[in-house]
Amino acid sequence: MKLSLARTLAFAFSAAILASIPVKAQTPSVPSPSSPNPDQQQSTPDQPAQNPPAPKPAGKVLFERSLDANGNTVNTTGPAAKPAAQPAETSTVADADRKAIAITSLDLDVRLNTPAQQLAARALVTVRNAGTSPLTHIPLQISSSLNWERIRIASRDLSAPVATINSDSDHTGQLHEAVVSLAQPLAPGATIQLDVTYSGTIAATARRLLSVGTPEESAAHSDWDEISPEFTGLRGFGNVVWYPVSSTPVIIGDGARLFDEIGNQKLHAAGTAFRLRLTVEFPHGHPPTIAVINGHAVSLKISDPQSLGEDVPGIATADTGPSTLAFESPSLFVATRTAHPGPHLTAYTAPEDESAVKEWLAVATNVAPMIERWLGPDPRTQLTVLDLPDPDDLPWESGPLLAIPVRDAPSDQLAAILSHALTHAWMAPEPYWLNEGTANFMGTLWDDHQHHRDRALATLEAGRQALALAEPPSPGEGAGQPLAAAISPVYYRTKAAYILWMLRDLVGDDALAAALRASNAAESGKPANAEMPSSFQALLKAQGPRNLNWLFADWIDADHGLPDLTIDRVFPNAVQSGNWLTSVTISNAGYAAAQVPVTVRSATNNTTERVFVPAHGTVTPRILVQGKPIEVQLNDGTVPETQASVHVMHLDQKPEPDLPAPAPK
Numbered sequence: 048m049k050l051s052l053a054r055t056l057a058f059a060f061s062a063a064i065l066a067s068i069p070v071k072a073q074t075p076s077v078p079s080p081s082s083p084n085p086d087q088q089q090s091t092p093d094q095p096a097q098n099p100p101a102p103k104p105a106g107k108v109l110f111e112r113s114l115d116a117n118g119n120t121v122n123t124t125g126p127a128a129k130p131a132a133q134p135a136e137t138s139t140v141a142d143a144d145r146k147a148i149a150i151t152s153l154d155l156d157v158r159l160n161t162p163a164q165q166l167a168a169r170a171l172v173t174v175r176n177a178g179t180s181p182l183t184h185i186p187l188q189i190s191s192s193l194n195w196e197r198i199r200i201a202s203r204d205l206s207a208p209v210a211t212i213n214s215d216s217d218h219t220g221q222l223h224e225a226v227v228s229l230a231q232p233l234a235p236g237a238t239i240q241l242d243v244t245y246s247g248t249i250a251a252t253a254r255r256l257l258s259v260g261t262p263e264e265s266a267a268h269s270d271w272d273e274i275s276p277e278f279t280g281l282r283g284f285g286n287v288v289w290y291p292v293s294s295t296p297v298i299i300g301d302g303a304r305l306f307d308e309i310g311n312q313k314l315h316a317a318g319t320a321f322r323l324r325l326t327v328e329f330p331h332g333h334p335p336t337i338a339v340i341n342g343h344a345v346s347l348k349i350s351d352p353q354s355l356g357e358d359v360p361g362i363a364t365a366d367t368g369p370s371t372l373a374f375e376s377p378s379l380f381v382a383t384r385t386a387h388p389g390p391h392l393t394a395y396t397a398p399e400d401e402s403a404v405k406e407w408l409a410v411a412t413n414v415a416p417m418i419e420r421w422l423g424p425d426p427r428t429q430l431t432v433l434d435l436p437d438p439d440d441l442p443w444e445s446g447p448l449l450a451i452p453v454r455d456a457p458s459d460q461l462a463a464i465l466s467h468a469l470t471h472a473w474m475a476p477e478p479y480w481l482n483e484g485t486a487n488f489m490g491t492l493w494d495d496h497q498h499h500r501d502r503a504l505a506t507l508e509a510g511r512q513a514l515a516l517a518e519p520p521s522p523g524e525g526a527g528q529p530l531a532a533a534i535s536p537v538y539y540r541t542k543a544a545y546i547l548w549m550l551r552d553l554v555g556d557d558a559l560a561a562a563l564r565a566s567n568a569a570e571s572g573k574p575a576n577a578e579m580p581s582s583f584q585a586l587l588k589a590q591g592p593r594n595l596n597w598l599f600a601d602w603i604d605a606d607h608g609l610p611d612l613t614i615d616r617v618f619p620n621a622v623q624s625g626n627w628l629t630s631v632t633i634s635n636a637g638y639a640a641a642q643v644p645v646t647v648r649s650a651t652n653n654t655t656e657r658v659f660v661p662a663h664g665t666v667t668p669r670i671l672v673q674g675k676p677i678e679v680q681l682n683d684g685t686v687p688e689t690q691a692s693v694h695v696m697h698l699d700q701k702p703e704p705d706l707p708a709p710a711p712k
Contacts, residue, residue, distance in 0.1 A: 147178030148293035283376030310534025341444030373476035484543020527606025558590035649674030
């Protein structure tokens with residue numbers, strides 16, 4: 048299988064997309080979770096972040112679908128489109144009510160019957176009204192392949208209408224939404240706990256992708272979530288909604304709405320109290336060997352006595368204990384795989400991949416020293432590499448979990464993949480932009496350390512155009528996405544990696560590495576210097592006197608878009624002893640300041656200086672070079688711009704068009 052870094056780094060945000068059911072008073076065969084106090088309590092309501100959708104890509108429209116506020120398809124055109132299933136009952140819930148629901152705690156008891164591909168669950172769901180008006184009802188959603196069975200508040204059974212709504216946040220393309228009516232309105236900021244049970248079958252399906260004309264094979268390798276004896280993978284919201292949520296119905300192809308809703312769900316999940324007690328029924332004699340919940344491997348207790356008959360299932364159990372969600376969708380993996388320990392990781396592989404994993408571990412051995420030099424000798428946890436069932440399945444990651452086909456691949460591609468994935472074993476989960484940005488940064492840094500800087504810059508450039516399209520034309524035309532509240536991967540991956548490259552050039556490798564290590568220590572509560580500041584900006588400032596206020600103000604704390612740089616004029620003047628003093632006038636039409644390298648080249652020498660160019664400003668540095676200047680270059684690809692990240696002017700000639708970053712050799 049041919050792997051590519053671009054494909055691997057895109058997996059976490061790729062979204063490749065029955066009748067009305069009355070709630071019954073029925074108790075499923077799942078154990079009861081602990082029961083926190085169901086009484087309402089007051090708290091400060093959350094204010095959801097406002098982020099404009101990214102522009103739609105240009106191209107021929109093969110299909111077009113839209114949803115009304117209730118998740119119903121209202122328009123379908125084009126040769127690739129297929130009619131959506133009509134819900135038996137129309138939901139009466141407005142999107143404003145769905146957005147007002149903030150789930151602050153999920154206490155789950157889940158039983159998997161892997162031979163039957165079944166899931167049964169009981170959940171204590173604590174909900175807060177994050178809106179500004181009292182709520183008279185609470186909408187909760189699960190995958191359309193699951194059915195609501197019982198809903199209770201304060202030990203009282205409730206009857207709640209259930210509607211099937213169209214939403215590609217689940218691989219079936221639909222959700223079952225239960226609308227719980229409240230005896231008393233839930234005031235803004237108040238909380239209430241619901242006790243719910245639900246069950247059903249989760250099999251692999253690519254219904255949502257097939258409905259928009261995706262080739263069947265490609266769709267199946269993107270939507271691979273299922274329950275089965277050998278491999279269970281439930282990636283959560285955006286793939287399969289196996290736990291209760293409250294979300295806005297979205298569809299694939301409607302601009303960036305689906306990806307924005309996935310990001311919003313992750314942003315609002317951060318800080319949610321979470322516990323999962325897991326029970327797995329498996330075929331006698333074939334126990335699972337690995338369980339991963341929310342990206343972290345958990346211990347499995349196996350009960351499978353030899354005296355059991357073949358028709359009696361074995362039982363495996365696991366418990367996360369009390370935990371807190373980061374910027375993530377809750378996920379659940381259970382598989383039968385062989386463990387292969389390596390440096391800071393364990394790879395769990397299927398039998399057919401026993402030979403390929405040796406190269407993966409060898410590459411990890413080569414990559415680990417670079418990460419240790421930057422982030423410290425000891426990771427926070429171990430990376431789990433989980434072998435996917437099919438060699439063409441698209442990879443996916445969540446924190447220190449990399450779910451990917453473990454197949455033969457060139458060592459340089461494996462190094463880029465593992466340098467990214469291993470970084471998650473070191474980085475604190477918050478702030479998320481620093482966690483994910485550092486992983487992308489380390490993925491490109493490996494190429495730079497191997498003297499392939501052009502390849503590292505080409506990887507950055509591959510994401511720059513999408514970033515430039517997502518950014519608002521000016522701060523006045525949209526708030527953009529400040530990194531602390533970013534919901535789009537193009538911000539918390541691509542832009543964050545660029546910022547770390549910029550910081551590397553500004554403060555140097557040693558200072559940046561020290562700040563990253565200190566940030567991890569502060570976030571994890573490890574013993575650290577009591578005088579050491581906690582914020583990343585303060586940690587960087589502690590490494591030296593350089594003023595970085597402009598970078599945090601324009602690039603991190605607020606989103607002022609990207610700079611738009613131009614070489615306006617160049618005036619070379621001979622001075623003495625063969626030296627030339629070259630004046631380079633540079634303008635910035637963007638709303639973000641930048642400090643960029645400016646290089647003046649002669650036939651025999653070149654001189655590079657970093658120049659600060661303010662937003663909507665013009666500067667004219669004078670650069671001394673030995674020999675008559677023949678070329679001036681502005682930027683080297685490490686600072687993203689709206690149009691290009693490399694500008695070259697040949698002297699005594701007309702300026703060349705702006706060039707992209709160098710392509711890999």
